Amino acid sequence: MPEPIRLPPQPDACELCGRQAPLTRHHLIPKALHDKPYVQKRYAKSERITATLWVCRPCHNQIHKLFSEKELALTFNSRDALLADSRLRQFVDWLSTKPAGFVPRH
Numbered sequence: 001m002p003e004p005i006r007l008p009p010q011p012d013a014c015e016l017c018g019r020q021a022p023l024t025r026h027h028l029i030p031k032a033l034h035d036k037p038y039v040q041k042r043y044a045k046s047e048r049i050t051a052t053l054w055v056c057r058p059c060h061n062q063i064h065k066l067f068s069e070k071e072l073a074l075t076f077n078s079r080d081a082l083l084a085d086s087r088l089r090q091f092v093d094w095l096s097t098k099p100a101g102f103v104p105r106h
Contacts, residue, residue, distance in 0.1 A: 005046050014056040015079060016088075017096040021056040028052060028077045030069040039073050053079055058104050062091045 013020045028051040033039045
């Protein structure tokens, strides 16, 4: 019997801004694209399921504001790739200086 696929455990803080806040799971390869052939060719099923980041709601919102689902799947599918984008990096750097309960107005 195959080993069950396990998701990474939830950390204590956002994996982008480092603030302690309620966290949401961001799928680095969007779930809506898991059945697309171009995604299935690039990523094994276990990778599609487990490639996630735990992020606070403001960081999660900013990711989806900046990138399309296809861009996320093909280009911005890792923490390093996300943070390499200057727009997201600027937002994360700014947000990291705010207190845990702070929610930016968009």
